Amino acid sequence: MSEFSLIYQHFQHCTRNNPLTQVGIGDDCAISSMPSDCELVSCIDTLVAGRHFPLSTSAYAIGYKSVAVNLSDLAAMGATPYAILLGISLPAKLAQDDWLKPFAQGIADICNRFDVELIGGDTTQSNTLTISVTALGFVPTGQAITRGGAKVGDIICVSGEIGSASFALQQILNAEKSEQHDIALQQIALQPTLDLPVAQVELGQKLRGFAHSMIDISDGLGQDLGHILTASQVGAVVDLASIPTHPRLQALPNTEKWQHQLNGGDDYQLCFTMSEQNFVKFNQQFSDKIFAIGKIVTENGLRLTYNNQPIEFSITGYQHF
Numbered sequence: 001m002s003e004f005s006l007i008y009q010h011f012q013h014c015t016r017n018n019p020l021t022q023v024g025i026g027d028d029c030a031i032s033s034m035p036s037d038c039e040l041v042s043c044i045d046t047l048v049a050g051r052h053f054p055l056s057t058s059a060y061a062i063g064y065k066s067v068a069v070n071l072s073d074l075a076a077m078g079a080t081p082y083a084i085l086l087g088i089s090l091p092a093k094l095a096q097d098d099w100l101k102p103f104a105q106g107i108a109d110i111c112n113r114f115d116v117e118l119i120g121g122d123t124t125q126s127n128t129l130t131i132s133v134t135a136l137g138f139v140p141t142g143q144a145i146t147r148g149g150a151k152v153g154d155i156i157c158v159s160g161e162i163g164s165a166s167f168a169l170q171q172i173l174n175a176e177k178s179e180q181h182d183i184a185l186q187q188i189a190l191q192p193t194l195d196l197p198v199a200q201v202e203l204g205q206k207l208r209g210f211a212h213s214m215i216d217i218s219d220g221l222g223q224d225l226g227h228i229l230t231a232s233q234v235g236a237v238v239d240l241a242s243i244p245t246h247p248r249l250q251a252l253p254n255t256e257k258w259q260h261q262l263n264g265g266d267d268y269q270l271c272f273t274m275s276e277q278n279f280v281k282f283n284q285q286f287s288d289k290i291f292a293i294g295k296i297v298t299e300n301g302l303r304l305t306y307n308n309q310p311i312e313f314s315i316t317g318y319q320h321f
């Protein structure tokens with residue numbers, strides 16, 4: 001299949017047109033109008049086969065997740081997503097309909113769910129499958145939620161269960177090593193949390209005007225909350241028993257569970273801080289579940305407690321190098 005027929009067949013019309021787009025796929029650049037009174041919010045995340053997703057991951061999930069992790073970054077700023085650009089470096093053996101069709105379907109499903117248009121990209125051949133997605137969104141001027149706004153006294157919240165994706169990944173990596181890996185790979189608990197993360201786009205927007213700081217959890221709650229603390233020059237106390245946890249994880253020994261939750265990553269939940277007053281107001285105004293897990297304090301660093309006892313736990317987070 002030629003590079004151009006691949007693009008036209010699988011990507012040119014896979015998402016719905018957004019009225020802001022003046023020129024989409026097919027020219028040297030896309031051209032978009034800016035909505036009035038808004039700021040542009042942009043990010044890029046790259047996914048490399050065997051590093052960001054197991055080699056056994058389906059083409060559909062690879063497409064879906066490549067977009068979801070970027071929409072999660074936009075969500076973490078309180079932005080409304082608008083469009084993506086898709087860079088694909090593809091081994092020659094995958095440049096065929098059997099792989100491209102479900103891959104493009106994964107991209108299309110998550111884009112169409114959030115009214116995001118695929119407006120351009122780039123396609124090359126490479127020995128290692130690598131997907132790089134740039135996402136663009138908008139936020140009303142001055143209202144983006146950054147990592148740097150946490151205030152002493154704020155409640156620290158997360159948007160949902162933490163650690164499930166890391167638990168699923170551990171089972172998959174073990175199964176890939178086993179002799180009967182085809183059978184083992186059919187029995188992974190919580191696999192959708194790893195493969196098809198739910199970008200918290202609507203919640204992120206609702207938190208504008210409520211949250212003082214926000215980040216999405218990609219590298220592990222410990223490290224990512226640490227980014228808020230550093231940027232805001234504050235500290236935190238987190239109660240490990242308050243972290244929302246799936247029953248399958250709850251059944252693990254504490255240290256294994258906390259390893260998945262604090263250092264695992266791949267959660268793509270939001271972690272944010274807000275005043276106690278705003279916490280009460282948010283819960284009165286919206287039915288979205290948000291979970292208080294700790295407090296922002298003056299003393300720098302992250303302190304962990306469990307049943308009111310201090311806990312020592314090494315925060316490593318996901319490290320590329």
Ligand SMILES: Nc1ncnc2c1ncn2[C@@H]1O[C@H](COP(=O)(O)OP(=O)(O)O)[C@@H](O)[C@H]1O
Pocket residue numbers: 045073218
């Ligand atoms: N190669 C790079 N060139 C320029 N900026 C980069 C590069 N890699 C990462 N960044 C920037 O560094 C910051 C932290 O990146 P990262 O840890 O990847 O954030 P996230 O977890 O939100 O994806 C972001 O502002 C990102 O844009």
Ligand SMILES: Cc1ncc(C[n+]2csc(CCOP(=O)(O)OP(=O)(O)O)c2C)c(N)n1
Pocket residue numbers: 045046050051052053054055069169218219220264265266318
């Ligand atoms: C095969 C495989 N190994 C390990 C992981 C775990 N993992 C890889 S990258 C990563 C962190 C997120 O990736 P990164 O490139 O740091 O994204 P960013 O923080 O920039 O959003 C995690 C938890 C995985 N998902 N798949």
Ligand SMILES: [Mg+2]
Pocket residue numbers: 044045
């Ligand atoms: Mg990144």
